[in-house]
Amino acid sequence: MVTKKTAKQAGKGVAAKAVAKKAASARHKAIARGEIGHVNDDTFEAELRRKGLPMLVDFSATWCTPCEWMAKVLRRLGRKLADEVRIVKVDIDESPRLDRAFAHGTVPTLVLFRSGKAAARAVGFDGQTETEEWLREALDAEASRRKGPPTCCCG
Numbered sequence: 001m002v003t004k005k006t007a008k009q010a011g012k013g014v015a016a017k018a019v020a021k022k023a024a025s026a027r028h029k030a031i032a033r034g035e036i037g038h039v040n041d042d043t044f045e046a047e048l049r050r051k052g053l054p055m056l057v058d059f060s061a062t063w064c065t066p067c068e069w070m071a072k073v074l075r076r077l078g079r080k081l082a083d084e085v086r087i088v089k090v091d092i093d094e095s096p097r098l099d100r101a102f103a104h105g106t107v108p109t110l111v112l113f114r115s116g117k118a119a120a121r122a123v124g125f126d127g128q129t130e131t132e133e134w135l136r137e138a139l140d141a142e143a144s145r146r147k148g149p150p151t152c153c154c155g
Helices: 004-032 044-049 065-080 096-103 128-147
Strands: 055-060 086-091 109-114 117-123
Touching (some): 065 086, 065 128, 086 096, 096 109, 109 128
Parallel strands (some): 055 086
Antiparallel strands (some): 055 109, 109 117
């Protein structure tokens, strides 16, 4: 039996889902423009399942100074490599499940995901040049795997 109370609660559930869907859409558009998206324990899986580009996850914390340096580098790289990689950030203090699974309390930690699986990992901040080189190497490894093995001239 549906009462006014249960109908009202159902309406709130529908409204909450609509708001969450709108927020996810805005996050996806921002990431597509090369901006750094923010994900947490609740939104990570949905973002990871999105088809398309590999996803670089920056595990960081607000109290971490090297994380601030990394964020500046990743903002630049996000704009520069928007056609090659999606970049998202996870605050380990707000997302303990993701921290346990991937960063283990060590920040900054970068993890590159391909096809939903962690494919490359870097811990610490070595500088802009080194971070970009690591990311390009990780992405190039992805590209060479997609091309497949070389074929001979005979086909």
